[in-house]
Amino acid sequence: MTSRLTIPDNTQAPPAERDGNVGHLERVLRSGQFAVTAELAPPDSADPQDVHARAQLFAGHVDAMNATDGSGANCHMSSVAMCALLAREGHETVMQISCRDRNRIAIQGDVLGASALGIRNLLCLTGDGVQVGDHPEAKPVFDLDSLSLLEIVAGLRDKHAFASGRSLTSAPQVFLGAAANPFAPPFAFRPHRLAKKIAAGAQFIQTQYCFDLPRFQDFMHRARDLGLVEKCFILPGVGPLASARTAEWMRRHVPGVHIPDHVIERLKGAKNQKAEGRDLCIEMIQQLREIEGVSGVHIMAHRQEASVPEIIQRAGILGERGACPPPSKPFTFPYDDNGVSPNPL
Numbered sequence: 001m002t003s004r005l006t007i008p009d010n011t012q013a014p015p016a017e018r019d020g021n022v023g024h025l026e027r028v029l030r031s032g033q034f035a036v037t038a039e040l041a042p043p044d045s046a047d048p049q050d051v052h053a054r055a056q057l058f059a060g061h062v063d064a065m066n067a068t069d070g071s072g073a074n075c076h077m078s079s080v081a082m083c084a085l086l087a088r089e090g091h092e093t094v095m096q097i098s099c100r101d102r103n104r105i106a107i108q109g110d111v112l113g114a115s116a117l118g119i120r121n122l123l124c125l126t127g128d129g130v131q132v133g134d135h136p137e138a139k140p141v142f143d144l145d146s147l148s149l150l151e152i153v154a155g156l157r158d159k160h161a162f163a164s165g166r167s168l169t170s171a172p173q174v175f176l177g178a179a180a181n182p183f184a185p186p187f188a189f190r191p192h193r194l195a196k197k198i199a200a201g202a203q204f205i206q207t208q209y210c211f212d213l214p215r216f217q218d219f220m221h222r223a224r225d226l227g228l229v230e231k232c233f234i235l236p237g238v239g240p241l242a243s244a245r246t247a248e249w250m251r252r253h254v255p256g257v258h259i260p261d262h263v264i265e266r267l268k269g270a271k272n273q274k275a276e277g278r279d280l281c282i283e284m285i286q287q288l289r290e291i292e293g294v295s296g297v298h299i300m301a302h303r304q305e306a307s308v309p310e311i312i313q314r315a316g317i318l319g320e321r322g323a324c325p326p327p328s329k330p331f332t333f334p335y336d337d338n339g340v341s342p343n344p345l
Helices: 016-021 024-030 048-056 079-088 104-116 146-158 187-200 213-225 244-253 261-268 273-289 305-315
Strands: 035-040 064-067 093-098 121-125 175-180 204-209 233-238 296-299
Touching: 024 035, 035 233, 035 305, 048 079, 064 079, 079 093, 079 104, 093 104, 104 146, 121 146, 146 175, 146 187, 175 187, 187 213, 213 233, 213 273, 233 273, 244 261, 261 273, 273 296, 273 305, 296 305
Parallel strands: 035 064, 035 296, 064 093, 093 121, 121 175, 175 204, 204 233, 233 296
Antiparallel strands: none
């Protein structure tokens, strides 16, 4: 299956004309440093201060913050709005795009708008079905899936053209990501699915939660055999578990999450289950770092975001570079705080 695909090396340096538009995350990965990203839960709010308050937990500790797009098919503030607010403050973000809610016309418009707002990283997702979320009566779109979305956005960037073939006057300068789940059967198929995403344009990969190290090691072994780890950057997902009860709920109700029995038993046997969950997460990060082809980690700490700096520090994953630099030069937004353009038409 994979031999029929043309697998590009998506780790190569960008063209010279992109040099001024390369984001912090892309620079870290291309330099060979161990990257750290974290998931930033969107608020159920229209107040921008709610976004900034959440971002401050991660500022100076991670290389980029993922803004989810209706994760779990639940409604929150939009990913593009969150990323735009944070870009104004100079934060590095990863804007997630789900195919569930918008067709290719709307998505391409969002990609152009995101790039114009200073958003450099996109994570292309198919999206969870509406039946698992808080609006099960919603009408799903799924005009695209993650593969076709990657191809279309890569075409916007590299071919300077919409999916219709119509030319762009200015292409979006974006670093393209995709998701992978090494823990969902059929396991032997997952590296081949990864190969398809790389062929479609994925430059970095963030995986589902990794609580099963042997299974992830097998996935990476197969990916190395296929020559994939040299052609994209792979960041396995990790996260602290609050308790055995939380772990049991997650593996029953969160699509795609696999938590082995021995993890739950370890939590049950701990005097302080939340602290044990953090320790387990730190151990997993340190073990994942030793696997050939792992370029970083993606931390998902739902309702435990305040623990992320401690986890990163104790895991020692930033090495000699220390804490990630805080925002330096904010993106210049073309409007003042009252929404008035300095150069009205």
